[in-house]
Structure formats: structure tokens, C-alpha cells
Amino acid sequence: MADVWQSGFQNYLLRRLPQTSLVRFETYLERIEVPRSHQLSSPHQPMEHAYFFESGIASVVIRSPEGQHSEIGIIGRDGMCPTAAILGVDADPFSIHMQMQGDAYRIPSSVLKAVLSEDREVHTLFARYTQALAVQQAYTALSNAVHHIDERLARWILMCHDRVDGEDISLTHEFMAVMLAVRRPSVTTALHVLEGKKLIYSERGVVSVRNRTGLEAFARDAYGECEKEYGRLIGASLGQSTT
Amino acid sequence: MADVWQSGFQNYLLRRLPQTSLVRFETYLERIEVPRSHQLSSPHQPMEHAYFFESGIASVVIRSPEGQHSEIGIIGRDGMCPTAAILGVDADPFSIHMQMQGDAYRIPSSVLKAVLSEDREVHTLFARYTQALAVQQAYTALSNAVHHIDERLARWILMCHDRVDGEDISLTHEFMAVMLAVRRPSVTTALHVLEGKKLIYSERGVVSVRNRTGLEAFARDAYGECEKEYGRLIGASLGQSTT
DNA sequence: TTTCCTTTGTCCGCTTCCGTACCGACAGCT
DNA sequence: AGCTGTCGGTACGGAAGCGGACAAAGGAAA
Numbered sequence: 001m002a003d004v005w006q007s008g009f010q011n012y013l014l015r016r017l018p019q020t021s022l023v024r025f026e027t028y029l030e031r032i033e034v035p036r037s038h039q040l041s042s043p044h045q046p047m048e049h050a051y052f053f054e055s056g057i058a059s060v061v062i063r064s065p066e067g068q069h070s071e072i073g074i075i076g077r078d079g080m081c082p083t084a085a086i087l088g089v090d091a092d093p094f095s096i097h098m099q100m101q102g103d104a105y106r107i108p109s110s111v112l113k114a115v116l117s118e119d120r121e122v123h124t125l126f127a128r129y130t131q132a133l134a135v136q137q138a139y140t141a142l143s144n145a146v147h148h149i150d151e152r153l154a155r156w157i158l159m160c161h162d163r164v165d166g167e168d169i170s171l172t173h174e175f176m177a178v179m180l181a182v183r184r185p186s187v188t189t190a191l192h193v194l195e196g197k198k199l200i201y202s203e204r205g206v207v208s209v210r211n212r213t214g215l216e217a218f219a220r221d222a223y224g225e226c227e228k229e230y231g232r233l234i235g236a237s238l239g240q241s242t243t
Numbered sequence: 244m245a246d247v248w249q250s251g252f253q254n255y256l257l258r259r260l261p262q263t264s265l266v267r268f269e270t271y272l273e274r275i276e277v278p279r280s281h282q283l284s285s286p287h288q289p290m291e292h293a294y295f296f297e298s299g300i301a302s303v304v305i306r307s308p309e310g311q312h313s314e315i316g317i318i319g320r321d322g323m324c325p326t327a328a329i330l331g332v333d334a335d336p337f338s339i340h341m342q343m344q345g346d347a348y349r350i351p352s353s354v355l356k357a358v359l360s361e362d363r364e365v366h367t368l369f370a371r372y373t374q375a376l377a378v379q380q381a382y383t384a385l386s387n388a389v390h391h392i393d394e395r396l397a398r399w400i401l402m403c404h405d406r407v408d409g410e411d412i413s414l415t416h417e418f419m420a421v422m423l424a425v426r427r428p429s430v431t432t433a434l435h436v437l438e439g440k441k442l443i444y445s446e447r448g449v450v451s452v453r454n455r456t457g458l459e460a461f462a463r464d465a466y467g468e469c470e471k472e473y474g475r476l477i478g479a480s481l482g483q484s485t486t
Numbered sequence: 487t488t489t490c491c492t493t494t495g496t497c498c499g500c501t502t503c504c505g506t507a508c509c510g511a512c513a514g515c516t
Numbered sequence: 517a518g519c520t521g522t523c524g525g526t527a528c529g530g531a532a533g534c535g536g537a538c539a540a541a542g543g544a545a546a
Contacts, residue, residue: 391502391503392502392503425503425504426503426504426505428504428506429502429503429504432503447511447512447513
């Protein structure tokens, strides 16, 4: 597609904006490198910036008062955060942190707010992304309720794979356990299952996807629906799907 | 509060709108009675109307291709549906149906869309509600992942209680099992636990809240956070909380 | 090389919850 | 009254996953 190079953005949302909209805030976009585990947003803290990712993966996590936590969504170059900003809300109960290091453009919340209210086209697109992320959340809730750990892990690896260049996802078991809200040894066991079926290759700190189609089959109905919906809403295909 | 009678609406969102905004679409509001288990919206079907509830409870459910399902949100006089309409999306993957019979005002989607783009105040409020519902979804996902069935049941009863007049919630075990995505006998057992602690009274087709404070204590961190956030976002207190 | 820390692998007993099945109780109907 | 369908209670074996603990292995630093 010509407009990839035209705009130079890797971010799917920014790429889909017409030039006339982009010029409104392009100069306010600040490119930054976000290191792993950097906290982009803390619960109930007003957010100074919104982030559009060019690479890497961010993770939206909800925490209960007693300290239990679960991931509810992941964001890569397919999107931005926080979506609360799109809805005109200054702070939310989520914490967002970088799961895999990457680059992002950030923009002051105040500028984003102004652009959203001035430019219908920008608002429409970002609102549609907000819906896409809500759908992702919904399927996460479903998965948490009805799927087994190995299926959820497969789903999660696929979602990361969609947002990464290449086959490697560099994360520790401990970290994945937090994301899936399960015990760490359960992740080890589940990874062994996937590895035994030659769907992935797992070594210290890294999971490599070896057979994506097989992984999708293994995940059964845990994976796929919200990716289709993303495609429908944003008009861009998510990741490296082979189906 | 004086403005309750001024507007005559029970719906918290409609009540919070200034008169100047209400007049824009008041005449398009059609009051209807929605019977139990009536389907307000089906997956991937464009929605003709948006609903603002005066009483009763609607339930947002997500379904996987293989037929697994889980409730991700409930809506009473605290809100409206579908929120996709607020985000400018014509259809979503959810199915929304009436859980407890009640009254609602409905408005054609096209009219809502027009009002949203013309009236900043309306848009702001409804967008904040969209965020509130997203937060509810997020806590549901967390609860599905980390809480035990009896805690989740307690949470769910409290959320229904918030949206109902009186202490009775009329639903079968079968139905609650679907909502919580668990086995029907598990609901029976969990209800017995709550009844044993004198927190509820349960008979055929009805659950009555007997000790709300106790229920909240039993639910621990499963209940409360998203209700607080609703209060902060909408400026109205949800339900009959005694805390 | 040795030390230390992080990450991963494994084990055990225990609890929760599922799948399935069956029976009794209630309510509406004829 | 008796029939029938819905709803609720119970039981039992088994699987999945937890809590907790500990040992091996890889990597980094001294």
C-alpha cells in the first residue's frame, strides 16, 4: 500500500488517518522508546499523554483492592492507549505497562482532546478502536471463564504474535502467569503441552511460534473472533494471521 | 432530588441531562415494556434502537463460535445499550437480552446518532457511561479469572440488587448458571452457602437479599470497585449500597 | 572459577469445580 | 384428581488447577 510509506507510520490507526487530519497534530507527536515493564499509566492517576505504538506490546491490567490482578487487553501497533481519553475521561482504574519494549508516538492528552473535538474523522476512527478494544476485553472475560489454561495460553501467544515482527516473544513464565492470572508452574506445564505438539519452541525467556496454524487450531474458539471484529472496525488486518 | 420529578425519568442518564439537551430528542423517546428474556440485540445484527432503562435488568452476553457464553455486563436504570451506538458502530458481537422484565425508553439509532453529533453535553455523558460499562466488563473479566463461584454469585446478586426495587430478584438457578458461566448445580450449592450465612433467602425462582452488608463483606474484593467508578463518572450513586 | 540471582522444572496433597445422572418438589393444566 | 413440564437438590467419580516448597539449570558478575 502506497500510503504506508506516505505517512511513514507503523501504527495502524495513524496510517488510516487522512493527511488532512494528520497535519492537525503531527507536530505534537513525540517519538519515544518505551523500555520493557515501563509503566505508562497507573490506576486512578490522570494521564498526561496518549500513546500510539509503532512496535512492542503494552498490556492493560486490572487490579482488585486485595491485590489480585488480570490482564484484560493487549495493545501493539494496532492501537493506542488509554481509550479513556477517547471517551473524555481523565483517569481510569487500569494500569498499563510495557510488556515488550518498543517505540511509540506520544501526544499530550490536552492536544488529543482538542483534535478529537475538532476533527470528526479522527474521532470516528479512534472511537471505533475503542470499540475494538472493548470487544477484546469481552472475549478475554469469556476466555477467563470457560477455557482451560493451555487454550488461554495459546490464545495469548497468538495475540502477542500478531503484534510482533518475527516469531519470538520474549517473556518469562512468571510474567505470563500474571497476565493469565494463573500460577507460574501452570504456565510451565501448559508450555510443555504446546511444545510437545511442536506448536512452539520455548527456551529461557523466549517463546517462539513454530506452527501458527496449529496454534490457532489448538486454541479452538478462544482465538479469532475479536481479531475478525478488529478487521471489520478498523479496516486493517491484525498481524500475521494465516487463516 | 428535585430534578427527579422535574424530568420524570427514572433512568440515571436521562435524569442527568439538562433540559436543553433533553428537548432535542424527548419526542423521539418511545416508552415500551420489555418482557423477560426479550432479545434486544443479536450478535452482528445492526441495531435499530437504543434503549434507556427505567426498570428491569438487561444482560450483555458474549458467545464463542462453539457456543460457550458468559455475561460481561448488566444494565438497569443506571444505563443504556448498546454502547456501540455511542462509539459510532452499527453492530457488535454481543447479544443483549432482558433478564428481568421492565420498562425502557427506546430511540431510533439514527436519531441518537444525530443528537450525539450535535450536542456536546449529551455526547460527553454517554461517553462517560460507555467508559463505566467498560470498567464493569473489566472487573467481570477479573472476577471470572480469580474468584470462587460463591463470591462471584454474591457479586452478581449485589449488582442485580443495585438495579431493582425491593429485595427480590426473580431468576432460576439455570439462568444464573448461564450468566456466571458455571454448572447449574454449582449455583444451587453456592446459594446454599449464602443462605446458610443468612445473607439471602432463596426459594423457587426467587432470591431475596436479607443482609446486604453481609453480602458485600462475603463478596470481598469482587464487589464495589466498579460501582465506585460509576459514581465518579456519572455522578449518581448506583443502587441501594449501604456502605 | 566461584558466587549469586533469576528462571525453569517437578512434586505433593488438597480444594474446587465439572460432567453426568437421577430424583423429588412444585405449579399449571385438563 | 392426575399428568406433565420445569425447577431445585443431591450424589459421585474425576479432572484441573492451586498453594507451597524445593531442586536444577542458565546467566551475569566478581
